[in-house]
Amino acid sequence: MTNRIKEAFLKNANKKAFIPFITSGDPSLEVTEQLVYEMEKAGADIIELGIPFSDPTAEGPVIQEANIRALSKGITTDDIFEMVERIRKNSQIPLVFMTYANVVYHYGTEVFLKKCRELSVDGIILPDVPYEEKEEFAEVCRENDVAFISLIAPTSHDRIKMIAREAAGFVYCVSSLGVTGTRSEITTDIGAMVKLVKEANSEVPCAVGFGISNAASAASMAEKSDGAIVGSAIVKLCAAHGENCIGPVSEFVKELADAVHSA
Amino acid sequence: MSKGRFGIHGGQYIPETLMNAVNELEEAYNRYKDDPEFKRELKDLFNNYANRPSLLYYAENMTKDLGGARIYLKREDLNHTGAHKINNCIGQCLLAKKMGKTRVIAETGAGQHGVATATIAALMGLECEVFMGRKDCERQALNVYRMKLLGAKVHPVDSGTATLKDAVSETMREWTNRIEDTHYVLGSVMGPHPFPTIVRDFQAVISEEIREQILEVEGRLPNAVIACVGGGSNAIGTFYHFIPDKEVKLIGCEAAGRGIDTNETAATVNTGSLGIFHGMKSYFCQDKYGQIAPVYSISAGLDYPGVGPEHANLYDLGRAEYVPVTDDEAVEAFEYLSRIEGIIPAIESAHAIAYAKKLAPTMGKDEIMVVTVSGRGDKDVAAIARYRGEKIYD
Numbered sequence: 001m002t003n004r005i006k007e008a009f010l011k012n013a014n015k016k017a018f019i020p021f022i023t024s025g026d027p028s029l030e031v032t033e034q035l036v037y038e039m040e041k042a043g044a045d046i047i048e049l050g051i052p053f054s055d056p057t058a059e060g061p062v063i064q065e066a067n068i069r070a071l072s073k074g075i076t077t078d079d080i081f082e083m084v085e086r087i088r089k090n091s092q093i094p095l096v097f098m099t100y101a102n103v104v105y106h107y108g109t110e111v112f113l114k115k116c117r118e119l120s121v122d123g124i125i126l127p128d129v130p131y132e133e134k135e136e137f138a139e140v141c142r143e144n145d146v147a148f149i150s151l152i153a154p155t156s157h158d159r160i161k162m163i164a165r166e167a168a169g170f171v172y173c174v175s176s177l178g179v180t181g182t183r184s185e186i187t188t189d190i191g192a193m194v195k196l197v198k199e200a201n202s203e204v205p206c207a208v209g210f211g212i213s214n215a216a217s218a219a220s221m222a223e224k225s226d227g228a229i230v231g232s233a234i235v236k237l238c239a240a241h242g243e244n245c246i247g248p249v250s251e252f253v254k255e256l257a258d259a260v261h262s263a
Numbered sequence: 264m265s266k267g268r269f270g271i272h273g274g275q276y277i278p279e280t281l282m283n284a285v286n287e288l289e290e291a292y293n294r295y296k297d298d299p300e301f302k303r304e305l306k307d308l309f310n311n312y313a314n315r316p317s318l319l320y321y322a323e324n325m326t327k328d329l330g331g332a333r334i335y336l337k338r339e340d341l342n343h344t345g346a347h348k349i350n351n352c353i354g355q356c357l358l359a360k361k362m363g364k365t366r367v368i369a370e371t372g373a374g375q376h377g378v379a380t381a382t383i384a385a386l387m388g389l390e391c392e393v394f395m396g397r398k399d400c401e402r403q404a405l406n407v408y409r410m411k412l413l414g415a416k417v418h419p420v421d422s423g424t425a426t427l428k429d430a431v432s433e434t435m436r437e438w439t440n441r442i443e444d445t446h447y448v449l450g451s452v453m454g455p456h457p458f459p460t461i462v463r464d465f466q467a468v469i470s471e472e473i474r475e476q477i478l479e480v481e482g483r484l485p486n487a488v489i490a491c492v493g494g495g496s497n498a499i500g501t502f503y504h505f506i507p508d509k510e511v512k513l514i515g516c517e518a519a520g521r522g523i524d525t526n527e528t529a530a531t532v533n534t535g536s537l538g539i540f541h542g543m544k545s546y547f548c549q550d551k552y553g554q555i556a557p558v559y560s561i562s563a564g565l566d567y568p569g570v571g572p573e574h575a576n577l578y579d580l581g582r583a584e585y586v587p588v589t590d591d592e593a594v595e596a597f598e599y600l601s602r603i604e605g606i607i608p609a610i611e612s613a614h615a616i617a618y619a620k621k622l623a624p625t626m627g628k629d630e631i632m633v634v635t636v637s638g639r640g641d642k643d644v645a646a647i648a649r650y651r652g653e654k655i656y657d
Contacts, residue, residue: 057278102555103552105539128277130278130279132282151278178439179439179440
């Protein structure tokens with residue numbers, strides 16, 4: 001499946017991908033499923049599905065609250081697998097799970113990734129698993145043809161090359177210090193980070209996330225890289241509109257996707 | 264296997280944003296830990312500021328009353344700020360200064376670690392911000408004011424269960440936000456490497472002193488050493504220099520809350536399972552999907568769903584045992600030690616006293632046990648009064 005991620009970046013004229021993030025089960029799994037279809041129609045190239053965790057230490061308040069809303073409805077990892085099974089009957093858009101190490105580890109890393117393979121889940125992102133700890137998960141990912149997606153941060157400096165060399169799927173370039181959440185401006189030199197990635201691994205696409213809140217900043221990030229990831233700004237709409245969020249989310253995703261594809 | 268492992272436990276499960284910060288910390292620690300000047304400064308602060316060495320007190324009344332082992336109390340409650348927490352704060356703040364950091368952040372449960380960090384920050388002229396669960400701020404209002412008096416800024420944490428684990432999460436989030444000038448003074452032997460090792464080394468002074476003191480008065484090692492375990496810093500400090508001495512039993516007392524067969528417990532080793540959280544692999548209270556469980560204990564300092572990785576390994580190896588102690592038993596021990604020895608222990612430490620009370624009568628009169636009184640109980644008096652139905656508020 002790892003090639004589908006690469007293809008998702010290459011299929012657009014400007015070779016840039018737009019990647020929206022939503023928390024599975026917020027406001028409900030039925031709505032999450034519909035959001036996947038609608039976001040695909042609106043121009044999403046890859047979709048990041050959050051599996052909620054009780055203590056998401058890399059998230060700001062918006063996604064923290066989405067996690068709590070989903071968990072308080074009793075949504076489990078198995079429910080999310082079942083939802084993906086339904087999605088796969090209707091859509092083959094590349095899907096990437098974003099969750100925390102313990103959700104995978106405690107489920108059983110091998111069982112979890114075997115399940116991902118069966119459901120054609122294309123990749124996983126574990127923000128609390130850095131380069132030094134990744135083999136425990138990445139090895140099982142490789143066995144199951146699931147991309148273990150690595151992150152680089154503004155503090156990574158000399159670590160970027162080492163991370164990029166072993167990167168699978170795409171490199172998730174964290175735009176700013178701190179946790180997820182919308183920001184009024186991004187001051188990091190994204191271009192310099194992307195350059196280091198490309199020097200070490202010219203093949204791997206590099207998408208920027210954290211803090212992107214509107215079409216203008218998505219376009220500006222995509223210009224400096226291979227794509228933009230937007231989470232909190234979308235999750236805010238899920239929080240505000242609840243069961244009626246499909247319309248506002250697709251409209252917003254279309255705006256963002258158009259901006260990225262013409263960046 | 265990555266760095267900082269204790270058996271299969273430990274490691275560095277943290278966001279990439281923090282990796283260079285923990286690497287920098289590890290390098291600095293390796294540079295200074297054996298540096299004579301650093302060691303001299305540390306010892307000077309231990310002895311002339313924090314009141315070390317702490318007493319090893321022979322609890323004669325308790326020994327007679329229980330009719331078994333000779334009981335010694337390691338009086339960490341007599342340290343400046345009233346708990347063992349200061350040992351670690353002195354060490355880490357000294358290290359932070361050497362690293363050129365000008366600001367420290369810390370999590371706190373009962374408030375003891377927050378107070379100790381604020382104290383050393385005041386002494387060393389460091390800016391200090393403490394994150395504390397909103398529920399704990401309410402439970403320990405005096406400590407919140409104490410931190411403010413010492414010049415620290417206290418941030419109540421509303422996320423999650425608004426207790427210690429959420430304070431740790433929030434402090435980690437804050438660290439990813441501002442790393443350059445900031446050191447995170449983690450309060451226990453937990454989190455990502457190198458914290459479990461650094462904190463243990465600074466707390467190991469407890470067992471280093473116990474060893475010397477007991478050899479001086481008894482001429483031999485104790486049969487058992489006992490301490491309470493939340494994250495486990497006073498316990499690892501109490502155990503560390505006895506780990507190679509297989510004849511010394513190491514016993515950690517976990518907070519069982521309303522009992523290990525209820526959902527209202529914080530006894531991680533007794534009720535938890537293997538997991539990855541807050542930077543480390545260890546045992547955690549969690550559900551079958553790996554969601555961290557809300558934990559409960561009367562003691563805000565032991566109210567944590569995990570345990571330090573070195574303890575998890577000592578448990579795996581069978582080198583240390585971890586016993587559950589309920590709220591009721593701890594409160595009873597709190598009152599017992601107050602009456603029989605005139606020492607009011609922290610409710611955390613009362614968990615260790617409670618188990619010592621059970622164990623001592625089963626041991627011979629020629630046997631010796633050392634119990635660490637990790638902190639003093641002034642902060643808990645109002646809460647214990649309320650537990651007994653008296654309407655006292657701090």
